[in-house]
Amino acid sequence: MSAFFSNPAVTWTLLTTGGILLVVVWVLLSLAFLLLADRKIWAGVQMRKGPNVVGPFGLLQSFADFGKFVLKEIIIPAGADKVIFLLAPLLSLVLAFVGWAVIPFAPGWVVSNLNVGILYLLAMSSLGVYGIIMGGWASNSKYPFLGALRSAAQMVSYEVSIGLIIITVILLAGTMNLSSIVDQQAGWIWNWNVFGGHGLKNIILAPVMIIAMGMFFISALAETNRPPFDLPEAESELVAGYQVEYSSTPYLLFMVAEYSNIVLMCAMISVLFFGGWNPGFPIGFTAGWPPFLVNFLLALVFYFKIVVAFFFIAMAKAIVPRYRYDQLMRLGWKVFLPMSLVLVMLVSAWRVFGLQT
Amino acid sequence: MQAIAFYLLAFATIAAGLLVVSAKNPVHSVLFLITAFFSAAGLFVLLGAEFLAMLLIVVYVGAVAVLFLFVVMMLDVDFTALRQGFAQYLPIGGIVAGFLTLEMIFVAATVASHGAAGKNATPMASAPGIPNTEMIGRVLYTDYIFFFQLAGLVLLVAMIGAIVLTLRHKPGVKRQDIGKQIARTPKTGMEIVQIKPGEGISE
Numbered sequence: 221m222s223a224f225f226s227n228p229a230v231t232w233t234l235l236t237t238g239g240i241l242l243v244v245v246w247v248l249l250s251l252a253f254l255l256l257a258d259r260k261i262w263a264g265v266q267m268r269k270g271p272n273v274v275g276p277f278g279l280l281q282s283f284a285d286f287g288k289f290v291l292k293e294i295i296i297p298a299g300a301d302k303v304i305f306l307l308a309p310l311l312s313l314v315l316a317f318v319g320w321a322v323i324p325f326a327p328g329w330v331v332s333n334l335n336v337g338i339l340y341l342l343a344m345s346s347l348g349v350y351g352i353i354m355g356g357w358a359s360n361s362k363y364p365f366l367g368a369l370r371s372a373a374q375m376v377s378y379e380v381s382i383g384l385i386i387i388t389v390i391l392l393a394g395t396m397n398l399s400s401i402v403d404q405q406a407g408w409i410w411n412w413n414v415f416g417g418h419g420l421k422n423i424i425l426a427p428v429m430i431i432a433m434g435m436f437f438i439s440a441l442a443e444t445n446r447p448p449f450d451l452p453e454a455e456s457e458l459v460a461g462y463q464v465e466y467s468s469t470p471y472l473l474f475m476v477a478e479y480s481n482i483v484l485m486c487a488m489i490s491v492l493f494f495g496g497w498n499p500g501f502p503i504g505f506t507a508g509w510p511p512f513l514v515n516f517l518l519a520l521v522f523y524f525k526i527v528v529a530f531f532f533i534a535m536a537k538a539i540v541p542r543y544r545y546d547q548l549m550r551l552g553w554k555v556f557l558p559m560s561l562v563l564v565m566l567v568s569a570w571r572v573f574g575l576q577t
Numbered sequence: 578m579q580a581i582a583f584y585l586l587a588f589a590t591i592a593a594g595l596l597v598v599s600a601k602n603p604v605h606s607v608l609f610l611i612t613a614f615f616s617a618a619g620l621f622v623l624l625g626a627e628f629l630a631m632l633l634i635v636v637y638v639g640a641v642a643v644l645f646l647f648v649v650m651m652l653d654v655d656f657t658a659l660r661q662g663f664a665q666y667l668p669i670g671g672i673v674a675g676f677l678t679l680e681m682i683f684v685a686a687t688v689a690s691h692g693a694a695g696k697n698a699t700p701m702a703s704a705p706g707i708p709n710t711e712m713i714g715r716v717l718y719t720d721y722i723f724f725f726q727l728a729g730l731v732l733l734v735a736m737i738g739a740i741v742l743t744l745r746h747k748p749g750v751k752r753q754d755i756g757k758q759i760a761r762t763p764k765t766g767m768e769i770v771q772i773k774p775g776e777g778i779s780e
Contacts, residue, residue, distance in 0.1 A: 229578060301602075304604075304605075304608070334627065335627060335708040335709075335710065336627050336628055336631050336708075336710060339628070339631035339632070339635065340631055342631075342635055342639075343631050343634035343635045343638075343639060346634070346635055346638070346639025346640065347634065347638060347639060349639070349643055350611070350643075350646075353643070353646060353647075353650075354608070357604060357650050365650075369647065369650075369651075372643055372646075372647060376639075376640055376643055376644070379639065379640070383635075396708075396710060397708075546753070547753075550755075
């Protein structure tokens with residue numbers, strides 16, 4: 221038995237599986253409370269109370285909803301393509317969760333330390349559109365199909381600007397490995413990429429990177445179909461877009477996938493621009509502490525940043541009215557694409573001629 | 578471990594490829610095509626070319642195939658009409674497929690006997706410690722910079738061509754001008770008219 225466990229392949233498999241389970245459970249539990257936070261913030265802005273019945277302050281609301289979704293009947297429309305209809309929410313959920321594999325939570329706490337981590341995230345988020353298109357098409361119904369088409373066009377458009385903004389960060393960091401990108405932002409707060417990275421001497425790049433961060437945030441809203449860009453599920457026009465024909469657990473899977481994508485975007489914002497697990501001051505004084513404790517505290521810092529980013533996304537839902545579709549496309553192609561191209565040129569010029577090390 | 582992954586991915590690629598041509602529903606075909614792309618990306622990762630794998634997914638699966646799926650879903654395909662010409666086109670299709678297979682066999686045989694880059698060039702071995710993204714960048718932006726630029730120009734020409742073909746300026750269409758809308762003030766936007774009783778308004 222001990223020979224079995226000392227086999228490196230077995231150890232690797234067990235460790236990786238454990239890590240994956242830990243991340244998935246962590247994400248699911250966080251989602252339960254972030255979903256509640258989303259509703260509470262939305263309610264607070266509109267001077268309502270929000271969910272407050274199940275558990276203290278409504279804390280158990282998400283679990284009650286979960287029970288309700290799971291216990292209901294799964295209705296499949298008669299004309300639907302059954303396999304694809306059920307495959308779509310599964311695909312959405314899987315793609316929403318595999319992205320977490322490359323997110324570094326603390327030094328060394330990452331499931332897969334890929335050299336092309338950022339590209340992997342981009343690839344997975346670009347695949348997310350298939351769940352929506354497949355669901356919309358397989359429903360064999362007008363509103364879901366229109367919602368799916370809108371969503372596909374929207375996500376493909378905003379991926380372009382997200383990709384270009386990510387290139388600015390890659391240029392600053394000189395690597396595509398997410399752990400290295402976070403490592404480079406260690407130390408004081410002005411080492412964060414949003415302030416230009418590489419210390420106080422390069423603070424002059426801060427305006428450029430702050431604009432890049434803002435554009436990334438807005439593109440992330442569009443990419444995850446959040447208000448004010450929730451046109452695929454605009455209830456005033458399309459009832460609920462691609463989700464119309466879904467009920468019970470498949471709907472729940474779509475919902476969880478959507479929120480997982482949103483939180484993943486929050487994690488990307490904090491890793492790429494706000495220093496990931498770095499608290500914004502040198503952490504040399506923790507040298508004597510147990511490494512596990514330090515890592516745990518750093519992971520909490522990272523988690524705090526994710527929650528702050530999520531708060532802003534929730535606020536955007538509450539205070540910004542929905543865009544019209546042509547305005548959305550205009551913003552994506554005529555404003556964000558040229559602006560992000562200019563940002564890439566500025567940052568690469570800075571990288572070649574102006575960088576103070 | 579790697580062998581298992583390779584056989585799984587290779588089997589998935591070939592099975593998906595076969596299903597692309599044999600599926601009855603064109604939308605299913607496109608979905609199997611996407612599966613084939615995805616498994617091919619997995620094979621790239623096994624080869625150690627993770628950058629190419631990610632590009633394959635981002636560009637082909639994430640953008641090109643989405644538009645493809647888009648078009649196929651919107652088309653109203655008549656299946657019986659599609660199947661009528663099968664016997665008629667079989668010889669031509671068979672000849673093309675045969676040529677392609679022969680070419681692939683020649684290429685594979687050459688690569689197997691002489692290596693990927695032919696006789697003259699030494700194949701780039703991935704140096705330890707340098708990620709292959711950097712290796713690709715070093716080759717692409719030094720030795721092959723002109724070809725790289727040329728490829729970009731070809732794409733630019735194609736893009737401009739597509740725009741020229743589809744861009745039409747219709748007269749008499751009201752378009753939204755955001756700047757104009759924002760610049761509007763009560764002074765330019767409305768006019769206060771004093772109406773005397775019994776007269777009405779005339780322009």
